[in-house]
Amino acid sequence: MQKIRFSKAAIRDLPLPKNKDREDYYDTDCPKLICRVSSSGNKSFVVLKKTSDGKTRRITLGRFPDLIPTDARKLAQAALSELAQGIDPTEEKRKQRIRGITLQELLNRYLTDKRDLREASKLDYTKKMNQGFSDWMNKPIDTITRDMVMTRRNQLEGGRDNKMRVLRLLMKYAVDALKALEENPVDVLRDGGLWAKPKRKKRMVSSDNLKDWYAAVLSLENEKAKVYLLLLLHTGLRDQDVRYLEWKDVDFKNDCFIARDTKNHTDFTAYIAPQIKPYFRGLQALTGDNRFVFPGDSKDGVMNIPRKPIAEICKKTGIEFSSHDLKRTFLTIGEAAMIPFSLLKALANHKTDNDVTGGYINPEAKTLKAATWKIAEFIQSHAAATGDNVHFFLKASGE
Numbered sequence: 001m002q003k004i005r006f007s008k009a010a011i012r013d014l015p016l017p018k019n020k021d022r023e024d025y026y027d028t029d030c031p032k033l034i035c036r037v038s039s040s041g042n043k044s045f046v047v048l049k050k051t052s053d054g055k056t057r058r059i060t061l062g063r064f065p066d067l068i069p070t071d072a073r074k075l076a077q078a079a080l081s082e083l084a085q086g087i088d089p090t091e092e093k094r095k096q097r098i099r100g101i102t103l104q105e106l107l108n109r110y111l112t113d114k115r116d117l118r119e120a121s122k123l124d125y126t127k128k129m130n131q132g133f134s135d136w137m138n139k140p141i142d143t144i145t146r147d148m149v150m151t152r153r154n155q156l157e158g159g160r161d162n163k164m165r166v167l168r169l170l171m172k173y174a175v176d177a178l179k180a181l182e183e184n185p186v187d188v189l190r191d192g193g194l195w196a197k198p199k200r201k202k203r204m205v206s207s208d209n210l211k212d213w214y215a216a217v218l219s220l221e222n223e224k225a226k227v228y229l230l231l232l233l234h235t236g237l238r239d240q241d242v243r244y245l246e247w248k249d250v251d252f253k254n255d256c257f258i259a260r261d262t263k264n265h266t267d268f269t270a271y272i273a274p275q276i277k278p279y280f281r282g283l284q285a286l287t288g289d290n291r292f293v294f295p296g297d298s299k300d301g302v303m304n305i306p307r308k309p310i311a312e313i314c315k316k317t318g319i320e321f322s323s324h325d326l327k328r329t330f331l332t333i334g335e336a337a338m339i340p341f342s343l344l345k346a347l348a349n350h351k352t353d354n355d356v357t358g359g360y361i362n363p364e365a366k367t368l369k370a371a372t373w374k375i376a377e378f379i380q381s382h383a384a385a386t387g388d389n390v391h392f393f394l395k396a397s398g399e
Helices: 010-012 069-084 089-099 103-113 119-136 146-155 160-176 187-191 210-218 222-237 239-243 279-285 307-317 325-337 341-347 364-384 384-397
Strands: 002-004 024-025 033-038 045-048 056-063 256-259 268-271
Touching: 010 033, 010 069, 033 069, 033 239, 056 069, 103 119, 103 160, 103 239, 119 146, 119 160, 146 160, 146 187, 160 187, 210 222, 210 307, 210 364, 222 239, 222 279, 222 307, 222 325, 222 364, 268 364, 325 341
Parallel strands: 002 024
Antiparallel strands: 024 033, 033 045, 045 056, 256 268
16 A cells, blocks of 8 residues: 655656556545556546445546545545445436436437337337427436326326326336436326226127128238238237238248247247138238238338228228237137137237246147137138138138
């Protein structure tokens, strides 16, 4: 340990270290104050102190000659005082710096750090933030208060809670991960019991309506929309798992395809029922030269949800439905077809990790394929008027 009395001249004349990266010199007037001289020529003032938890805290105060010894001593005394009170000055500086980031910067940082987040989810979060909080995006996050959240909540219309949940997610990230805030201002809604109770949707295409719905789908001129809806009904997959499907992942020989990076962050193999295979093959003639099965004008190059064809079917049949309602329809048909519950979960690509028994069951491909066929047969039997057309198509195409 080398001790000297720090002065401008003394620090200026300190030699560069030989045969090592740095050399530390201690101030005789302030024993915890160090001048760290590096082989590159930098001379930095540092405070080193062991705290009550046994850890050594190192706080960099600044570089010489921008910081002179007399001022370095004052900063060192202030830092030592804060450490004695259990305050880490370095951490406080970091918090002060990060508290100043804007809501837009917080969103960008979250989307960058959350590497397993699907691209569609990133777009959805960005959209909801811009819809609900466009005038807040340039505000520092530490200026967003509980009162502001309450006022904005009362101003929002349409999907209010969904927008607020994204804001809550980002603020929770700022509190828990970044340690930038002491509390989440969106918690005011929880404390006031103001979150709307989620209502589980039950809408689906009933077996009584399946005939009309199926006929309307087959009559669509938009081939992409037709195959999209048939795949949703016959696989129970989520909208994005179907729309982002690539031709390289379609295997007609084995009647299956792979949905990549699903909501469970896994790849999932689904099976192509004979009843819809001809339509799938027909679409290949239209889009087979493209990377995606359903190419389109979206940012990612895939088709957007075909809302106009869906609206056309709703108007023609009087049956209201959405893409996700077809997943509910698939599972309900599966139950009616006496498919075991554990097998339905596997077909729908639902997690079984939290199910002790389900965790021991790993359905084989042959079993999943047979179950898919069974559900397709049930659909076929209830789409009687269109069934003859389908069977004729199968025969004519040699499938």
